[in-house]
Amino acid sequence: METFWITAAAVLWGAGTGLLIPRAAYRLSVPPDEPWRATCPAGHPFADTGKGWLGRARCADGDSYGPSVPVLASVSAVACAVLAAATGARPELAVWLLLTPVGVLLAVVDFAVHRLPDVVTLPFAVITLVLLGAATLLPGAEGRWTTALLGSLALGGCYFVLFLLTPQSFGFGDVKLGLALGAVLGWYGWGIVLIGTFAGYLLGALYGIALILAGRAGRTSRIPFGPFLLAGAFAGVLLGSFPS
Numbered sequence: 001m002e003t004f005w006i007t008a009a010a011v012l013w014g015a016g017t018g019l020l021i022p023r024a025a026y027r028l029s030v031p032p033d034e035p036w037r038a039t040c041p042a043g044h045p046f047a048d049t050g051k052g053w054l055g056r057a058r059c060a061d062g063d064s065y066g067p068s069v070p071v072l073a074s075v076s077a078v079a080c081a082v083l084a085a086a087t088g089a090r091p092e093l094a095v096w097l098l099l100t101p102v103g104v105l106l107a108v109v110d111f112a113v114h115r116l117p118d119v120v121t122l123p124f125a126v127i128t129l130v131l132l133g134a135a136t137l138l139p140g141a142e143g144r145w146t147t148a149l150l151g152s153l154a155l156g157g158c159y160f161v162l163f164l165l166t167p168q169s170f171g172f173g174d175v176k177l178g179l180a181l182g183a184v185l186g187w188y189g190w191g192i193v194l195i196g197t198f199a200g201y202l203l204g205a206l207y208g209i210a211l212i213l214a215g216r217a218g219r220t221s222r223i224p225f226g227p228f229l230l231a232g233a234f235a236g237v238l239l240g241s242f243p244s
Contacts, residue, residue: 007084010097014080017101018073022057025105026066028120029112036119041065067108076104079234086241091138092187095131096237099124099184103230106177110226116173125152125179132187143187143240151186151193152179174225181233188240196236197229204228 027037027046039045040059046052057066079100087093102124110116129149136145159178162170185196204225211217 003085003088006089006093007081010080010084011077013097014077014100015073018076018104019056019069020054021072021076021101021105021108022066022069023051023055024053025108025112026057027053028109028117031113032115072104072108076101079104082238086238089140091135091141092132092143095135098131099128107227107230110224114171114222114224116171116177116226118176121173121176121180125176125183128180128183132183147189148183148186151190152183155179155182155185155193155197169222170225174229177226177229181229184233185236188237192236192240195239196233198232199235200229200232203231
């Protein structure tokens with residue numbers, strides 16, 4: 001019964017935070033080196049309309065824009081529910097629930113413009129390590145902060161090497177995302193780091209192959225790796241959450 005109520009609360013949290021993503025996703029979905037969007041498609045400045053970064057993407061005249069609100073709310077709610085069901089009432093669940101909407105935001109932006117904004121990825125990495133550090137101080141935590149920190153450094157370092165070797169297919173934004181994902185996976189140990197990382201690459205490769213077979217991409221086409229790295233980390237967390 002406890003798991004049921006935790007999962008139900010996670011669904012509400014995921015759906016509620018999912019409703020806050022669309023405007024931020026729209027404003028951040030710009031090509032590299034371009035400033036964040038300051039107006040809606042109709043030209044209304046966000047500052048003048050009293051709208052900031054969070055909330056539904058809707059013009060002053062009522063027209064909606066940007067990513068689908070129901071889709072984002074549903075994806076975030078399902079992800080939070082699955083994490084809650086797998087993790088249970090352990091301190092790290094609060095960390096996963098807080099990080100989930102940020103991961104959804106990054107995936108949406110990367111799919112839209114092949115970009116992982118520094119304004120999100122760098123704080124994401126720092127906040128992940130801070131939250132996991134707090135979680136390890138609480139009773140019932142089933143992870144290690146030291147391996148989370150080392151996992152962050154190791155995965156970030158490996159991604160940096162990949163960026164140097166293949167900059168045409170692996171972006172520097174993926175390197176910075178790797179700092180956060182390495183911490184998340186490292187919380188459950190090095191085996192989960194390897195599994196989660198491999199899962200992300202496998203999903204990305206399958207997506208690329210599907211695009212090629214569908215005639216929508218070539219062998220040299222770039223794909224957004226961020227969403228698949230996030231999905232792989234999600235799979236790794238689920239696997240690591242099972243009792244040993």
